[in-house]
Amino acid sequence: MNPEKLFRQLFEAGTEQDVEEIIFANQDIFNDDSWHPLGKNQSNYSIVKNQQANPIAALIEKLTNSIDAILTKKCLEAGIDPKSAEAPRSINEAVQKFFGDDSTTWDMDSFRKKQAKEIQIVADGTPRNTSVIIYDNGEGQHPYKFEDTFLSLISGNKKNIHFVQGKYNMGGSGALVFCGKKRYQLIASKKYDGTGEFGFTLVREHPLSKDEQYDNKETWYEYLMIDGQIPRFQIDELDLKLFDRKFKTGSIIKLYSYQFPAGYAGFAQDLNQSINEYLFRPALPVYTIDNADRYPNNKILELDLFGLQRRLEQPNNNYVESISSWDSSNELFGKCKIKAYVFKAKLQKRNAKESKDVIRKRFFKNDMSVLFSLNGQVHGHFTSEFITRSLKLNLLKSHLLIHVDCTEMNYDFRKELFMASRDRLKDGEETKALRRFLATELSKKDSPLSEIEKLRKDSITADAGNTKELLKSFTKNLPMDSELMKLLNQTFKLDLATDKKPKNHNQPKKKKESKEEKHPFNPQRFPTHFNMKAASNNGVKAINIPRGTEKTIQFDTDVENTYFDRIEEPGEMKIALINYKPDDTKGGTDKGEPKAVEELFNINKSSPKDGKLRISLNPKAEVRVGDEIEMKVTLTAPGEDLEELFWTKITEPEAKKETVNKKEEGEPLGLPEFVLVYKEEKGDQNVITWDRLEAQTIEMNYDTVMYPLGKGDSELERIYINMDSNVFKSFMSKTKHPNEQQIKMAENKYISSVYFHTLFLYTITKNRGYQISKVLENKPNPDPVDVADYLKDVFDHFYSTFILNFGGMEEMMIGVGD
Structure with a gap:
């Protein structure tokens, strides 16, 4: 059998049973000498097996590799060595460099769909025995390079490329363990520039012979070579079941009889929603494709996706009630951005239960309530248990999604957060510390989430029973x-006393505090004013921050709440160091001159809330009592940014106040x-x-x-x-x-x-x-x-x-x- 005929038979095989029949009928080709260990390592079973624990997370790694391949192709087409200093230093920089203004059009339906055809995930087989085809119009590989790329393990062939997600060729092998019972995977590719031949190979789990089983030998993964080389043949184009195109160059992988979680049906619905969750903000859009033979009554067979963030933040979203965000700079982890999406309690024309079911199905398909991502890909999560147990926001437990962008965290901290498989968090000190930080920051009394919970509780309060x-x-x-x-x-702390103390009518009545009259908030698309609320002395605003405490500074503005988080024309609040006067009167070792506020303070910046902006400053350990720091806070705006200058002085730590009758942690509650x-x-x-x-x-x-x-x-x-x-x-x-x-x-x-x-x-x-x-x-x-x-x-x-x-x-x- 010539290589082209063999490839067509393997590609047309809908399930692993079909592949088995092809192998059985061609023993002269698929003999023992034709199989070689993956990664040139016969002890590869544990490497492959200890990857993603979830079949969807394993597919995400394949799509991540496809995104890497397209960005690498763009880099090569631009005449840049991907490993050189001229190459982009991040994924975002690569998208901007190679796609430029085109990337800004992907929020529009037609432009996004056009780009999404470059990466496709296509259904094959039957609804009960589904196989998966993954295609990308990326870099592609010559057949002689397969063993160094597709078929390698822990080789690190991409570790010096800064704008890709995958580094060591491990993650892509994780899907193998979900490929039926025999673990068949077909890999095929042709170099992006059209040179060379189209190559392919078949990967499987080695079937142990009776002697090997008797010796308790561990199996391994292996790939097909014919006459000592990767099978290959010449092509101009091939019809490989892709949507709206023929295959010319790039790569295509087929996973036979893939083990999806129970309840998964069409690719354009269930799988599309799951990929959106795991690729919270992908660099490139993707297409999910089903076919009419599998679901003849399904009217939607092709559907693009571009990440859950864009679904949540699109204009006129019918599901999301509010979006809040925090920018944090902290000595614990470095920098991160947190976004919280609160969903509506009742959707139009649906009751509470129906609304909850729809929201959970469309946005929480994988039970992930707190997402931790790196370069847009989710690497771990908390369930809704965090919402109730840590944040104590019980009314929001099924209606709150939190995203934590870990991309700019310190490397040493970040590497301790995630498992190497990039699908779950480690149960380590860093994860626990980050959890405590999130719980403290998001559950503060003035947090938008706490305010929403309080409003919801107050709305269902009436005269309680006695x-x-x-x-x-x-x-x-x-x-x-x-x-x-x-x-x-x-x-419960029970108080059954029947005798009440008599009221002292001679005691002077407390004066009622005069409440500031509230005016209706009229939000503007862009800010027209930005004023810091602080005392002023000769026109200079100044605040004191006791060492070891956190100080929240409030600013008044008129910009809409979504200003920092909207897709089109978002704004930003920046804080900069202008002047630093250390207190030299107390001696001590000399300190280097700081260049950024982040060197002196832990900083949390929150998104606008009904005309209020907040920045929280917490002095770091190196800051001394008596130090004076001048800062500038800038709110970006079209034409001319709005600015406020102020001085901060570090004062002695406050004496601890004795609290009377304050409920301690674990003390019984009132009935x-x-x-x-x-x-x-x-x-x-x-x-x-x-x-x-x-x-x-x-x-x-x-x-x-x-x-x-x-x-x-x-x-x-x-x-x-x-x-x-x-x-x-x-x-x-x-x-x-x-x-x-x-x-x-x-x-x-x-x-x-x-x-x-x-x-x-x-x-x-x-x-x-x-x-x-x-x-x-x-x-x-x-x-x-x-x-x-x-x-x-x-x-x-x-x-x-x-x-x-x-x-x-x-x-x-x-x-x-x-």
Whole structure:
């Protein structure tokens, strides 16, 4: 069989079973002498196996290599050696240098699709046995170079090229372990300039013979050579199932019978969304292609993608409620940029549950709530557990996405964050330190996220039930030293005192603080003013910062909140060092003259929020008391930037204030209040309705009995009790024509039963240290579940019916009726 015929047979094979048949029918070609170990190392199994743990993350490495190949091709076409000093020093610089103004047009549909055809990921096989074709119109390779590029491991052939993501040829091998059971992968390529021949090879996991199995020999990965060389033949072009083009040069890889996660269907939907998540901001757009033979009823078979960031920040986004950002410069890690996207609680024409399901499917397909990226590719993540446990933003746990750009972090810190496979975070000190930093910064009281959480909570606050009276009634005949009360007191700080101190009417009343009148904020596309809020002395603004503390400086402006984060014409806030006067009176070793503010301070800059801009400054250890620093803060604007100059003096550390009755970490909490919820309004009463809860992401309907709202994963703040639940209506229906006393008794029974059972189940679960998880359809591993969500689900499914109907209540109702 000539090489061209062999390649066509292999490429047309839809699944690994088809490849098996070709090998079996051509034993003279696929003999033992034709296979050679990948990376010229027969001990390569552990290298390949210990790559990405997720099949989607493994595919991302293939696409990253394709982006590298196109940028390298552009560099070579420009007559620049990719490893030379003239070559770009970063991926962003390469895009600007080689694509220039063209890259600015990719936000427009037609231009983006044209560029996306250069990198395609194409579906083959059947819906139940899918193979993947990955094509790029990149650098390509001559057949004699295959062993040094596609087929090498840890060779570092790209380590001196600064504008590529891959360096050591390892990541691309990670997809092999997800290629069916036999691990077949077809690789083919032709050099970008049209020189040389079209080469191809087949990679597989070596099938151990009986003798090798008997010797407990570990298998390895190997590739095909015929007569001692990579198979090759001449081409002008080939029809290789690509979208809107024939193959001429570049590279094409086929992964047979790829093991996608359960529930994945069309490439233009499910896979497209996942790639968008992992390639949060790719350098180049990509096309995902399916075919009508696989899904004849699917109207969308081709769909381009350009990263999740652009989907989130496109104008008139129907999903995102707000975007906030922080620029941080810190001695812990160097520099990073953080962006937080808060999604709407209810989408148009959808209820809360439908909205949540749509948002999770389209933007959280891989359960990644906090994304850590390098050059636009996600290298690790936290789940929504971080939102509740660390940020304590329970109402936002399913509606908040945070992106942390780690590209400019210090190398020594960054390399300790990520595994070599680039798909998950290390469980090390650096990861824990970064987690603590994010938790502290994003959960500050004046943080936009904290403000959104507070607004949402306030909107579902009404006159709460008299929790203390309910507890007193419950404990009327229950001594405080009982086991039940001891259990409650382990979690909640109970105050059952009945005697209240008499009010001192002679005590002077505190003057009410006059609140500053708020004017409606009228946002502008570009700022027209920029003013620092600080005391001025002879026209010079100055602030004091006690050493060891953080000082937040506020600026007034009129620019819109998305100014730093919008795609078109974004602005920036810069801070620069103008003058540095060290305090030389206290002696000490000489300090070098700093050149940037970042050498003196840890700095956090936040995006605009309704006309307010904030910069937080925290002096570093080298700064001495008495040092004076002059700084300039610039807000960029068309025509002329806006500037503010000010001086900062480092003062003595503040004496620690003694706090009275301040709740310490781990101290028991106050008893959670209960709030009664109804389907509809009740006249002019301020009651909480289902709609009000739904507007803040809490689903409530006839099937819902209660919803426990926490703060973090250990604080229970409120229990919303549904007074129009089917459970309560069914319970009431057993008494025909109830009188007013019976109705009141039934309501009290329902409220107290739901409240106390929730309270005790929550307390026992937390005190005993249980962690709850749930097996979900189409997911291999159980998902962690919050205690609050678990209890809501338990009450919705028969538990509440049980506690109402097996407590002697029916007999009591009959007695009252008689």
